[in-house]
Structure formats: C-alpha cells, structure tokens
Amino acid sequence: MEIAGKVAIVTGAGAGIGAALAYRLVAGDARVVVADLDGDSAAKVAADLGDHAIAVGGDVADEQVVAELIATAEREFGPVDLYFANAGIGGGPGLDSTEAQWANTIEVNVMAHVRAAKLLVPGWLERGSGYFVSTASAAGLLT
Numbered sequence: 001m002e003i004a005g006k007v008a009i010v011t012g013a014g015a016g017i018g019a020a021l022a023y024r025l026v027a028g029d030a031r032v033v034v035a036d037l038d039g040d041s042a043a044k045v046a047a048d049l050g051d052h053a054i055a056v057g058g059d060v061a062d063e064q065v066v067a068e069l070i071a072t073a074e075r076e077f078g079p080v081d082l083y084f085a086n087a088g089i090g091g092g093p094g095l096d097s098t099e100a101q102w103a104n105t106i107e108v109n110v111m112a113h114v115r116a117a118k119l120l121v122p123g124w125l126e127r128g129s130g131y132f133v134s135t136a137s138a139a140g141l142l143t
C-alpha cells in the first residue's frame with residue numbers, strides 16, 4: 001500500500017496499536033485523523049505527530065461520529081484514502097454477560113466497522129481506490 005501523501009483515519013489511535021499505526025503513517029508522509037473515545041489521549045498523540053495529524057474524540061460506533069471524522073479529514077487534508085478500523089474492546093461477553101455488554105461489544109467491534117464502510121466504500125468505488133483495514137484478533141477466529 002502506498003501511504004505517502006494519503007489521507008488516513010485511524011480509530012482507537014489514542015493508545016496501543018492504533019497509536020503505533022498513526023506514527024507509522026505519518027512517518028511514511030501520510031496525513032492522519034487520530035480518533036479515540038478518549039479525546040485527551042487522541043489529542044496527545046496528534047500533538048506529538050505535529051501538523052500531519054489532527055485529533056477527534058468520540059465513540060466510533062456512533063455513525064454521526066464517523067461522519068464527523070470523515071468530514072474533518074476532508075476539510076483539513078482532503079478525501080479519505082485509508083480507514084483503519086482499529087478501535088475495539090476485548091474481554092467480556094460470555095454466557096454470564098448481560099444483554100447490554102453483548103450489545104456494546106457488537107456495536108464497537110462489528111457495527112462501527114460496518115457503518116464506516118457504508119460511508120466510505122461507495123466513494124472509493126467511484127474514485128477507483130481506497131483501503132479499509134480492520135484490526136482483528138486470531139482469538140476471534142479461534143472462538
């Protein structure tokens with residue numbers, strides 16, 4: 001994947017793998033929207049990355065938040081080329097989990113990705129380019 005000059009959104013980029021993705025993308029001369037539920041951690045990562053990054057706080061399971069991420073990317077940097085659906089929550093749902101815990105896990109780990117793809121993929125098909133990258137665990141397959 002060519003990343004130089006591309007515009008990327010990385011979710012869950014305030015920490016861990018998402019933050020590492022954001023650093024790697026900026027090192028490769030991409031511009032990045034650093035998105036995280038924890039707006040403060042997103043702001044710290046974006047500040048450290050300098051003028052190639054901007055932070056947006058919010059829950060990426062909320063379609064309005066994803067729409068805002070895309071609008072911010074377009075306004076600040078241009079059309080989105082790469083979407084890293086990395087935010088996720090681990091642990092939890094088992095047979096002893098509540099309906100609410102199951103619903104939250106499905107919202108963040110599944111529907112957030114679906115909603116972002118619905119907003120982005122049609123435009124990518126028209127433009128003839130775009131990458132949707134999901135961070136997923138082998139544990140999901142094993143389960």
Ligand SMILES: NC(=O)c1ccc[n+]([C@@H]2O[C@H](COP(=O)([O-])OP(=O)(O)OC[C@H]3O[C@@H](n4cnc5c(N)ncnc54)[C@H](O)[C@@H]3O)[C@@H](O)[C@H]2O)c1
Nearest residue numbers: 012014015016017036037038059060086087088135136137
């Ligand atoms: N670390 C691992 O060993 C591992 C293994 C397999 C899969 N994963 C997956 O990789 C991804 C990143 O893992 P990590 O270890 O870097 O996690 P992490 O907990 O270090 O970071 C995840 C980030 O996502 C953010 N986040 C959580 N829910 C969010 C939401 N609804 N909206 C926006 N941001 C949200 C958190 O605030 C946090 O900053 C996750 O999807 C995780 O399930 C991690």
